[in-house]
Amino acid sequence: MEISREVFWNIEYGLLVYVGLLLPLLIGYAIYRRYSLWQLGKAEDRFEQGRIKAFITEAIGILLHKRLLGIGPLPVSPRELYAGAMHFLIFWGIVLLLVVTALVAVHDHVVKFMHGTPYLVISFLGELGGILALAGIIMAGVRRYVQRPDKLDSKLDDAVTLVLLFLLIVTGFVLEALRISATVPTPEWERWSFIGFGIASVLGMEKVSLLPWHKGVWWFHVIIFYGAAIYFCLSWSKLFHIIISPVNIFFRSLRPKGALVPIEGIEEAESFGAEGIKDFTWKQLLDLDACSNCGRCQDNCPAYLSGKPLSPKKLIQDMKISMEAAGNVHEEEPRALIGEVIPDDDIWSCTTCRACQEVCPVYVEHIDKIIEMRRNLTLTQSRMPEALEAMVGNLFSRGHPWTGAQFIRLRGDWMEGLDLNMLGEKKEIDTLFWVGCTGALADRNAEVTRSLARILKSAGVEFAVIGAEEPCCGDPSRRIGFEILFHEQVQQNIETFRKNNVKRIITACPHCFNTIKNEYPQYGGEFEVLHHTQVLADLLRNGKLKTGGGGEFKRITYHDPCYLGRHNNIYSEPRYVLDRLALPDVIEMSRFGRHARCCGGGGGRIWMEEPVGTKINRMRTDDAIETGAELVITACPFCLQMFEEGIGAKGPDNTALTALDIVEVVEKGLA
Amino acid sequence: MNIIVCIKQVPDPEIPPVKFQIDPEGKKVIPPDGVTPVISVFDERAVEAALKLKDKYKAKVTALTLGPDSAKAVIRHALAMGVDAGVHIQYEAAGELDSFGTAHVLMKAIEKIGDYSLVLCGRQAADWDAGQVGLLIAENLGIPVVTVAKKVDLQDDKLRVESVIQDGYHVMEVSMPALVTVSSEIGLSRLPTGIGIVKAARVKIENLSVEDIGADIPEARCTELIKLYVPVRDIQCQIIEADTVQESAEELAVRLREAKII
Ligand code: SF4
Ligand code: SF4
Numbered sequence: 001m002e003i004s005r006e007v008f009w010n011i012e013y014g015l016l017v018y019v020g021l022l023l024p025l026l027i028g029y030a031i032y033r034r035y036s037l038w039q040l041g042k043a044e045d046r047f048e049q050g051r052i053k054a055f056i057t058e059a060i061g062i063l064l065h066k067r068l069l070g071i072g073p074l075p076v077s078p079r080e081l082y083a084g085a086m087h088f089l090i091f092w093g094i095v096l097l098l099v100v101t102a103l104v105a106v107h108d109h110v111v112k113f114m115h116g117t118p119y120l121v122i123s124f125l126g127e128l129g130g131i132l133a134l135a136g137i138i139m140a141g142v143r144r145y146v147q148r149p150d151k152l153d154s155k156l157d158d159a160v161t162l163v164l165l166f167l168l169i170v171t172g173f174v175l176e177a178l179r180i181s182a183t184v185p186t187p188e189w190e191r192w193s194f195i196g197f198g199i200a201s202v203l204g205m206e207k208v209s210l211l212p213w214h215k216g217v218w219w220f221h222v223i224i225f226y227g228a229a230i231y232f233c234l235s236w237s238k239l240f241h242i243i244i245s246p247v248n249i250f251f252r253s254l255r256p257k258g259a260l261v262p263i264e265g266i267e268e269a270e271s272f273g274a275e276g277i278k279d280f281t282w283k284q285l286l287d288l289d290a291c292s293n294c295g296r297c298q299d300n301c302p303a304y305l306s307g308k309p310l311s312p313k314k315l316i317q318d319m320k321i322s323m324e325a326a327g328n329v330h331e332e333e334p335r336a337l338i339g340e341v342i343p344d345d346d347i348w349s350c351t352t353c354r355a356c357q358e359v360c361p362v363y364v365e366h367i368d369k370i371i372e373m374r375r376n377l378t379l380t381q382s383r384m385p386e387a388l389e390a391m392v393g394n395l396f397s398r399g400h401p402w403t404g405a406q407f408i409r410l411r412g413d414w415m416e417g418l419d420l421n422m423l424g425e426k427k428e429i430d431t432l433f434w435v436g437c438t439g440a441l442a443d444r445n446a447e448v449t450r451s452l453a454r455i456l457k458s459a460g461v462e463f464a465v466i467g468a469e470e471p472c473c474g475d476p477s478r479r480i481g482f483e484i485l486f487h488e489q490v491q492q493n494i495e496t497f498r499k500n501n502v503k504r505i506i507t508a509c510p511h512c513f514n515t516i517k518n519e520y521p522q523y524g525g526e527f528e529v530l531h532h533t534q535v536l537a538d539l540l541r542n543g544k545l546k547t548g549g550g551g552e553f554k555r556i557t558y559h560d561p562c563y564l565g566r567h568n569n570i571y572s573e574p575r576y577v578l579d580r581l582a583l584p585d586v587i588e589m590s591r592f593g594r595h596a597r598c599c600g601g602g603g604g605r606i607w608m609e610e611p612v613g614t615k616i617n618r619m620r621t622d623d624a625i626e627t628g629a630e631l632v633i634t635a636c637p638f639c640l641q642m643f644e645e646g647i648g649a650k651g652p653d654n655t656a657l658t659a660l661d662i663v664e665v666v667e668k669g670l671a
Numbered sequence: 672m673n674i675i676v677c678i679k680q681v682p683d684p685e686i687p688p689v690k691f692q693i694d695p696e697g698k699k700v701i702p703p704d705g706v707t708p709v710i711s712v713f714d715e716r717a718v719e720a721a722l723k724l725k726d727k728y729k730a731k732v733t734a735l736t737l738g739p740d741s742a743k744a745v746i747r748h749a750l751a752m753g754v755d756a757g758v759h760i761q762y763e764a765a766g767e768l769d770s771f772g773t774a775h776v777l778m779k780a781i782e783k784i785g786d787y788s789l790v791l792c793g794r795q796a797a798d799w800d801a802g803q804v805g806l807l808i809a810e811n812l813g814i815p816v817v818t819v820a821k822k823v824d825l826q827d828d829k830l831r832v833e834s835v836i837q838d839g840y841h842v843m844e845v846s847m848p849a850l851v852t853v854s855s856e857i858g859l860s861r862l863p864t865g866i867g868i869v870k871a872a873r874v875k876i877e878n879l880s881v882e883d884i885g886a887d888i889p890e891a892r893c894t895e896l897i898k899l900y901v902p903v904r905d906i907q908c909q910i911i912e913a914d915t916v917q918e919s920a921e922e923l924a925v926r927l928r929e930a931k932i933i
Contacts, residue, residue, distance in 0.1 A: 272865055379865025389862050396863050397709045411705050468705025484868045
């Protein structure tokens with residue numbers, strides 16, 4: 001007998017499966033219904049040049065499940081690896097099955113090519129696809145209903161989806177087995193369909209009596225398939241992420257990661273940010289449908305992990321309900337988005353650390369949504385936590401966020417005795433050392449500022465400072481949603497930089513760094529902006545700094561500041577710097593690099609109270625203590641303050657940990 | 672109802688005392704570099720008092736300041752808080768004027784603005800703490816004045832003002848137009864809102880010179896500053912050493928008696 005098979009073999013009216021060609025129509029209808037929901041949002045241009053190229057580049061990584069499996073320099077946790085592997089198996093299993101099915105259709109109607117080896121290979125691949133998918137589905141079932149991780153909330157749809165997929169694959173195998181059993185004589189090469197062959201051996205070979213069974217199961221299999229398809233389309237099931245995720249990934253933000261979007265026409269606006277669901281853009285609404293409810297974001301959110309009311313996953317899911325209510329999908333009374341659907345506390349709990357976005361497999365943009373709501377709260381409704389009111393008042397009248405700090409020191413005090421060039425004094429100096437409010441006004445951080453100034457001088461870097469007149473960079477205003485102040489600050493600063501011919505800006509604060517580097521260009525201010533870790537790495541690399549002493553610490557660890565790491569991908573420079581010093585190797589904390597836990601100070605949180613749950617900075621301090629290190633090194637003034645508070649709260653009897661900025665460690669380690 | 676609030680720009684009271692320098696010859700305060708002057712706290716409360724009235728009744732609030740170019744900032748501040756208009760009498764040497772001179776210029780400005788039912792001032796400015804200007808403006812305008820208010824409200828066509836005294840407050844009824852000086856008991860002043868800041872940027876501040884309003888700057892001050900100095904505090908510490916506690920206590924008593932403390 002020839003190595004091949006007839007497609008519809010035992011089945012009459014088998015061609016009815018091609019009703020399936022109507023499936024795209026059904027899917028199209030489902031998408032159209034959701035599309036009208038996304039259209040409730042405002043316009044936004046996501047059709048910039050380079051999008052297609054970016055998508056193709058990204059697609060390879062996505063097909064390989066790079067994010068989910070943690071392929072790359074920074075791996076994921078075992079639990080995440082399990083989920084990643086599970087998705088990988090289901091995804092590739094189903095892809096193989098679909099490809100095999102499509103090839104079978106081609107064989108039947110276009111060119112008959114499935115004879116001999118091609119047939120065997122294709123049957124083998126089909127078999128493999130089935131096994132992969134089945135393994136993945138079983139893993140998913142175990143995860144969802146046995147392991148039950150906190151990040152998954154199981155709804156009926158999840159169970160229906162798993163059961164339908166499971167039945168589809170199992171009936172597929174049974175069908176194959178029945179076909180093999182009922183074929184007389186059984187061809188030897190059917191062994192290539194190894195699972196079907198295995199089951200057939202149990203059923204017994206050459207049993208023509210099984211033919212009616214084959215027919216029954218065939219129809220059952222087909223009905224499940226169509227039933228599933230109709231269910232998925234009409235209920236807008238989670239499986240729809242198969243279609244929406246790629247769309248969402250295609251339209252993902254191509255802005256620099258750390259940049260927020262400006263409010264357009266802010267000077268003429270009458271209201272700001274998003275008060276209701278329709279104030280978001282269509283892309284922000286598309287995000288809500290793209291979310292597959294996987295919980296990765298929640299699992300990495302410092303606010304959620306420390307017991308705050310915010311969960312980025314819940315935020316997205318709750319906003320989705322609001323969107324559906326606005327589009328009359330359910331007969332539901334629309335509730336106020338801010339305050340009712342999303343409580344104020346959730347909005348204020350976010351540290352804008354980006355842990356959620358960095359792990360989200362479908363590139364949902366949580367921070368933008370939170371900031372839009374903050375903008376509405378602060379600018380339109382004048383509603384914010386009391387501590388922030390004081391901070392805004394201070395920003396407004398004194399130009400910096402540190403209420404009361406001036407009682408102790410003034411902005412220019414840190415320069416005492418350092419003999420530095422003032423900006424504008426020497427025309428030829430085009431490098432500005434931007435200190436930032438915290439580095440100038442907080443006592444502990446001013447030590448770091450002085451240390452950096454000394455190192456730069458000793459390495460022969462020519463730079464100038466603004467001193468007492470240095471204003472705020474605008475990050476605090478922007479992150480709490482008080483965009484109008486940012487809007488003023490940024491324009492003033494750009495003017496100062498231009499007037500003084502500034503080309504290059506060095507700063508020790510990742511927040512200033514991020515804002516000046518990624519957000520000033522929105523106002524036409526393009527400068528070369530360097531964080532001190534980059535400058536230090538360079539100076540060490542080209543021998544301008546000579547290392548020597550400073551080996552007093554036995555175990556050290558490094559904390560990645562969010563605005564340096566996740567927002568700007570600077571992970572290796574600080575580690576390179578530490579590597580060059582006479583120090584032991586860095587022992588990484590359990591959450592480090594892309595997954596580093598936030599210190600709790602970003603997004604304006606450093607100026608707010610933290611009455612609910614555990615304090616995030618104390619959790620991070622515990623992470624550092626767990627490594628057994630005596631020294632935790634960071635590269636951000638907020639992180640330093642947060643660690644010192646955490647260490648202080650532990651008390652000297654309970655921990656010997658010290659916190660230093662990387663600059664201070666370098667200064668100790670110079671020859 | 673039209674309300675005029677007089678506000679003053681002062682050196683930031685948050686400046687650490689050690690940073691405060693004076694020029695004893697020129698009898699001038701030299702604020703440190705890079706510290707932006709701010710609206711005087713009591714004046715900010717006066718703006719709040721005006722806005723509270725505006726919230727409750729229909730009112731147009733105008734902020735008025737006298738000072739150098741930089742003083743525009745306090746008008747912007749008041750606009751951002753929610754006042755409707757701003758008038759800046761630009762006079763670079765405003766710091767040289769004494770309370771009488773200042774009150775004269777402000778009186779002229781108020782007359783120029785005209786048509787007002789209420790003038791509000793802070794109870795005193797956070798720099799010199801003289802507490803005179805409000806009273807003198809009222810005197811110049813010939814209108815009644817209530818000082819140190821903790822609440823200002825309307826009752827029929829009169830003002831009902833609660834004025835702070837040592838152990839409580841007086842309630843006064845005043846006919847309008849009147850001048851009221853406001854104390855911090857009025858309550859925290861509201862924050863500039865986003866929309867306020869945006870709108871403030873759209874309002875054109877009326878910029879007038881002393882001549883525009885027909886004020887004659889007096890040749891000489893009515894009050895003269897004789898000496899300006901930072902009080903010197905000298906602390907010396909002596910440690911009394913003795914063999915026993917009794918002896919040291921005795922010695923301490925003797926020394927205190929010698930120093931005429933006990
Ligand atoms: S940015 Fe950070 S704090 Fe905010 S929701 Fe995302 S993970 Fe949570
Ligand atoms: S937002 Fe992203 S990470 Fe969070 S649950 Fe949805 S898909 Fe998962």
